[in-house]
Amino acid sequence: MAYSVSMNSAVPVLPLVVIVGPTASGKSALGVALAKKFGAEIVACDSTQLYRGFDIGTAKPSLAERAGIPHHLLDVLEPRESSTAGEYRERAERVLADLKLRAKLPIFTVGTGLYLRALLEGLAELPQRSEEIRERLRESAAAHTPGHLHAILKKLDAETAGKIAPADKQKIIRAIEVCLLARRPLSEVHRTARKPLLGWTPTKIGLQPPRDALRDRIRTRTDAMLTGGWLGEVRLLLDQGYPEEAKPFDFIGYRELRNVLQKKITLEQARAAIQQSTGQYAKRQLTWFRREHGVHWLAGFGDDQKIQRAAAEFLAGVGFVPLAAGNP
RNA sequence: GGACGGGUGGGUGAGUGGCUAAAACCAGCAGACUGUAAAUCUGCCGCUCCUUGCGGGCUACGAAGGUUCGAAUCCUUCCCCGUCCA
Numbered sequence: 001m002a003y004s005v006s007m008n009s010a011v012p013v014l015p016l017v018v019i020v021g022p023t024a025s026g027k028s029a030l031g032v033a034l035a036k037k038f039g040a041e042i043v044a045c046d047s048t049q050l051y052r053g054f055d056i057g058t059a060k061p062s063l064a065e066r067a068g069i070p071h072h073l074l075d076v077l078e079p080r081e082s083s084t085a086g087e088y089r090e091r092a093e094r095v096l097a098d099l100k101l102r103a104k105l106p107i108f109t110v111g112t113g114l115y116l117r118a119l120l121e122g123l124a125e126l127p128q129r130s131e132e133i134r135e136r137l138r139e140s141a142a143a144h145t146p147g148h149l150h151a152i153l154k155k156l157d158a159e160t161a162g163k164i165a166p167a168d169k170q171k172i173i174r175a176i177e178v179c180l181l182a183r184r185p186l187s188e189v190h191r192t193a194r195k196p197l198l199g200w201t202p203t204k205i206g207l208q209p210p211r212d213a214l215r216d217r218i219r220t221r222t223d224a225m226l227t228g229g230w231l232g233e234v235r236l237l238l239d240q241g242y243p244e245e246a247k248p249f250d251f252i253g254y255r256e257l258r259n260v261l262q263k264k265i266t267l268e269q270a271r272a273a274i275q276q277s278t279g280q281y282a283k284r285q286l287t288w289f290r291r292e293h294g295v296h297w298l299a300g301f302g303d304d305q306k307i308q309r310a311a312a313e314f315l316a317g318v319g320f321v322p323l324a325a326g327n328p
Numbered sequence: 329g330g331a332c333g334g335g336u337g338g339g340u341g342a343g344u345g346g347c348u349a350a351a352a353c354c355a356g357c358a359g360a361c362u363g364u365a366a367a368u369c370u371g372c373c374g375c376u377c378c379u380u381g382c383g384g385g386c387u388a389c390g391a392a393g394g395u396u397c398g399a400a401u402c403c404u405u406c407c408c409c410g411u412c413c414a
Contacts, residue, residue, distance in 0.1 A: 111366080127363090168369040170368045251367095252366045
């Protein structure tokens with residue numbers, strides 16, 4: 001075993017490592033470096049890397065970058081499917097059960113904060129989404145004045161309505177949907193306990209490179225993706241007959257490149273738009289992760305050896321035992 | 329050389345005498361977010377002061393003058409830019 005097991009409770013609690021950070025901060029590289037050192041396997045926690053065929057634009061680590069370390073929860077969905085936070089949790093739990101059997105340390109590389117929360121803290125017992133209800137609500141909204149949906153929610157659940165902006169149609173629809181399916185207010189369902197992940201204790205590392213440096217990184221990475229055949233990947237996916245409305249075609253870059261293929265915008269316009277959206281996305285990730293509790297922050301990129309060393313030292317300092325092999 | 333059109337805050341661009349520190353959008357910054365989350369949404373956004381108030385001061389619509397109680401808005405000259413005519 002590469003780590004010790006706490007024996008002071010009836011259920012042994014196993015450690016797990018979480019690496020959070022904005023896109024292009026080098027989570028994958030750091031994950032692999034730490035996996036080698038501590039005998040771990042990588043579990044991706046990224047809503048976009050779940051999709052088969054969407055490789056370049058989602059910055060899925062290549063086989064070479066994986067360096068022989070097994071990676072889980074990549075390529076588990078068909079482009080037509082839609083991922084959800086709840087399903088992610090279930091898949092991740094299955095992976096954890098497997099790693100536990102094989103005594104491997106899990107290292108989660110997480111870009112999607114909601115999915116990590118769903119895994120670690122759990123979600124309330126909420127009904128799944130219902131396309132019929134959503135469709136009905138959308139139609140109803142189109143037929144009425146702007147505040148219509150918000151007004152409906154206010155009747156069903158004033159507390160939740162107070163928390164959601166009248167313009168936030170997406171969240172209002174989900175809230176109404178839950179109220180209808182659960183036959184009680186969302187706010188009430190939220191007060192029921194979540195089911196946190198049992199049997200595992202997370203140790204969290206966060207990557208927070210300087211904003212300007214990150215922006216540069218995003219710029220050059222986008223260029224590299226484009227010269228690396230990203231447009232061709234999009235063309236291939238469309239040629240394979242996947243519908244344009246498929247979820248992953250909405251991801252940053254895929255939507256822009258689709259427009260390039262349809263001659264709606266030029267490649268240069270797409271490049272600029274992608275770089276911009278990616279930067280904005282990184283900002284949102286940072287906002288989310290800042291609130292994550294107990295994160296050990298490192299002010300740099302995960303592919304930087306100094307950062308990798310600092311991360312390894314941190315883990316060793318909190319009780320993780322490096323593999324002996326390779327050490328003279 | 330002549331005729332038009334135009335020069336507005338980081339960008340695009342509205343505004344043609346007071347309600348204008350100047351619409352709207354973008355960018356930027358900050359934030360929220362329990363099954364679409366690479367999504368969706370919110371706030372701030374000239375500088376500055378304080379007793380943080382629908383508060384005070386300063387600077388601002390190419391430049392300089394002028395008209396007016398009051399000008400981004402009217403007048404004069406100048407400087408740029410675009411289109412057309414020579």
